[in-house]
Amino acid sequence: MSTAVSSADSTPIIELRNVSKVFLGSVTALDDVSLQVFPGETVGVVGESGSGKTTLSKVALLLEEPTSGEMRLLGEPISLSKESRNKLRGVVHAVFQDPYSSLNPRFTVRQTLLEPLGPLGIKGDEAKERIMQALAxxxxxxxxLRKYPAQFSGGQRQRICIARALVGRPSLIILDEPTSSLDALVQAKVLNLLLKLQAERNVAYLFITHDLGVVNRVADRIAVMQHGVVVEQGLSAQVLRNPEHPYTKQLLASVPRVKGDS
Ligand SMILES: Nc1ncnc2c1ncn2[C@@H]1O[C@H](COP(=O)(O)OP(=O)(O)OP(=O)(O)O)[C@@H](O)[C@H]1O
Ligand SMILES: [Mg+2]
Incomplete structure (x- = not known):
């Protein structure tokens, strides 16, 4: 959890304004979602399977086009255009759930970490320095650096994915269930690492998870999703201690240990 307290006076890194996404077959994955992520903070997105969390991350990464609504990056409207994507690339990176499928098995760690730097125009000594820093x-x-993904454990692979997200020095990292595929001990280590990096770098996180225990540890603010709708949004301490929406209460009731936890 970051020390970001009041964000009201700064520009959000990313903002969704009344965003809806309807897939073919008329599945409404996002229904009028408004969400902002400010510099240095962690916004947790929770909700059951199918509630639209991954769709939200894809829309925010300009991988899916909203059916309606508006996307903004640092206060400027963005779309799926090449120009917008290039802008986004310098500001927002991502870490996904499965560290096995999200790494190219034919790339060494060095190649994996070099990849995001090319489009940012970073090469030579600067690239080397960035890679060494991300690795550390x-x-x-x-x-x-010489090894391939197959030579690492799941937790180590996820750390490679985090290094890849960090190497371009983004203001925001979108993490979609980054620890769900890891066992409890490794999960705790990766969470600690993410918290440490945030404290050092002031990077913001949009942290997507179905695990309320995880969100309780990392998030400054929480958005609770049900059937594509953000049913409740607020400071995490407030939402977790005094949930207002029946769905949030229901989610919390299924994880008793989160209640009253600090
Ligand atoms: N490309 C797609 N085409 C059609 N429907 C889709 C597509 N992607 C997602 N959906 C549907 O949109 C809804 C939301 O899916 P999404 O993957 O965003 O949920 P989620 O909250 O990430 O779930 P999980 O916790 O299981 O990862 C689901 O009903 C899903 O079937
Ligand atoms: Mg998902």
């Missing part, structure tokens, strides 16, 4: 950030060693 996630507690991997220089010797790992």
């Amino acid at each position: 950030d996630v507690e991997l060693s220089e010797g790992d």
Whole structure:
């Protein structure tokens, strides 16, 4: 959790204004969603399977086009155009659930970490320095640069994915269930790492998870999603201690240990 307290006076890094997404077959995955992520904060998005969390992350990453509504990056409207995507690339990066399928098995760690730097025009010594820093950030060693994903465990692979997200020095990292595929101990280590990096870098996180225990640990603010609708949004301490919406109450009731936890 970051120390970001009041964000009212700064420009959101990313903003969704009344965004809806209806897929073919008329599945409404997002229904009039408004959400902002401010510099340095963590916004947790929780909700059951199928509630629209991944769709939200894809829309925010300009991988899916909203059916209606508006997207803004640093206060400016953005779309799925090349220009918008290029702008986004310098500001927002992502880490996904499955560290197995999200790494190219034919790329060494060095190639994996170089990839996001090309489009940002970062090469030579600067690229080398960035890679060494990202590697140190996630507690991997220089010797790992020559290795391939298959030579690492799930937790180590997820750290490679985090390094790849960090290397371009984004203002925001969107994390879609980043620890769901990891066992409890490794999950705790990766969460600690993310918190440490945030404290050092002031990077913002949009942290998507179905796990209220995780969100309780990391999020400054929470958005609760049900059937594509954000049914409740607010400071996490408030939402988790005094939920207003029946769906949030129901979610909390299914995880008793979160209640009253600090
Ligand atoms: N490309 C697609 N085409 C059609 N329907 C889709 C597509 N992607 C998602 N959906 C539907 O949109 C809804 C929301 O899906 P989404 O993947 O965003 O949920 P989620 O909250 O991420 O779920 P989970 O916790 O299981 O990952 C679901 O009903 C899903 O079937
Ligand atoms: Mg999902």
